Amino acid sequence: MTWFPRPHRDDVILAVLGLSGGVLMWTLGLHSTNNHYLLPGWTALVPLAVMASLELLRRSMPRTILAVGTLAVITDQFTVGSLGTVMMFTDLMYAAVVYGTPASARRIPVATGLVTVAVTIAALAWLQRPEALLIGVITGLVSFAPALTGATLRNHREAAVAARLRAEQTALLAEIDRTQAITAERSRMARELHDMVANHLSAIAIHSTAALSIGTPKASTDALAVIRENSVQGLSEMRRLIGLLRDSSGDQEPTAAPALGSLDVLLDQARTVGADSGLVFTLDDTRPPGGRLPAPVEMAAYRIVQESLTNALKHASPGTVAVTLAHTDRLLSVTVTSPYGERPGPRAPGSGAGLVGMQERVTLLDGTLEAGPISTDDDIKIWQVRAELPVEDDTELHA
Secondary structure: OOOOOOOEEEEEEHHHHHHHHEEEHHHHHOOOOOOOOOOHHHHHHHHHEEEEEEEEOOOOOOHHHHHHHHHHHHOOOOOOOOOHHHHHHHHHHHHHHHHHHHHHHHHHHHHHHHHHHEEEEEEHHHHOOOHHHHEEEEHHHHHHHHHHHHHHHHHHHHHHHHHHHHHHHHHHHHHHHHHHHHHHHHHHHHHHHHHHEEEEEEEEHHHHHHHHOOOHHHHHHHHHHHHHHHHHHHHHHHHHHEEEEEEOOOOOOOOOOOOOOOOOOOHHHHHHHHHHHEEEEEEEEEOOOOOOEEEEEEEHHHHHHHHHHHHHHHHOOEEEEEEEEEEEEEEEEEEEEEEEOOOOOOOOOOOOHHHHHHHHHHHHHOEEEEEEEOOOOOOEEEEEEEEEEOOOOOHHHHH
């Protein structure tokens, strides 16, 4: 069973040096008090030995060793005195502030400062001579000075620890931001890749299935022509995207973002692809003429229409696919309806990524999106995609 913790190596060195130095000065007759002492000369070695023993516990029991050390240094004043005892006491005072509790670190400097002032006043009142100030100075050097030094060092250490913790937290937050940025960029790239290529690949899948199932040479030729056109366009989009990803210099010229003014071209492509599926595509744009929307809103609306048309080509039964655009109360409304039911001809498989991409685009603009089957007044089921995108500044619509 161990009563006391194992002392630190530096504490052992301090204890040995303090005890050796004190014994050497006592042997040489070097004392710290005058000839008016009460105890025999050898008794000065007792406080010295006690103080050296306390040095072994300066880190593990700072409050206890300070209390015992104070009694030892007071006892030393009734002997011939040892400078080694006084020096080791100053170290115990320093250690009590540095290694003690936060409350001790705050109270000890204040208490020693008050003791120094009190001793100085008492010495002046008792002796009534200027030399009495030396007693106050010595008291301050033995108690207040080491306590203040320890408090200063402790404050610097705590500030360094706090700075290190802040640096670690900053690094952690930076890593979290970097991870989130990478995730967001990957999501954006996935949306762009899907929106640019999925339409062409869907057309290729539909017409290749038709070419395999229909034995008419003309139908096969028409299907192959559509397949070739969409393959070329899809390959061009892929090359452009890959070029943007590879180019890190920033020298490549920016590509114009798709806008709602290109919807006619998009619908013409859909009519070409969906001609054999019995689909008719219409556009009803009720926005004010000459209006201009913010680029992010235009691009999101365009991509929503593009994805809705792609889904219609994949899954819609024969009928009319209607695209409607309207602007009211600082909201751009995009609605795409298509016939909902069993499709007799070939159809391309879907993965649901398009709906996810549309929802992500709308969420980034603080808009709303609804997609699903509904019933009309004639009790006919249709598939409707309806998105409402906020337009922050009305002046942008009439530039």
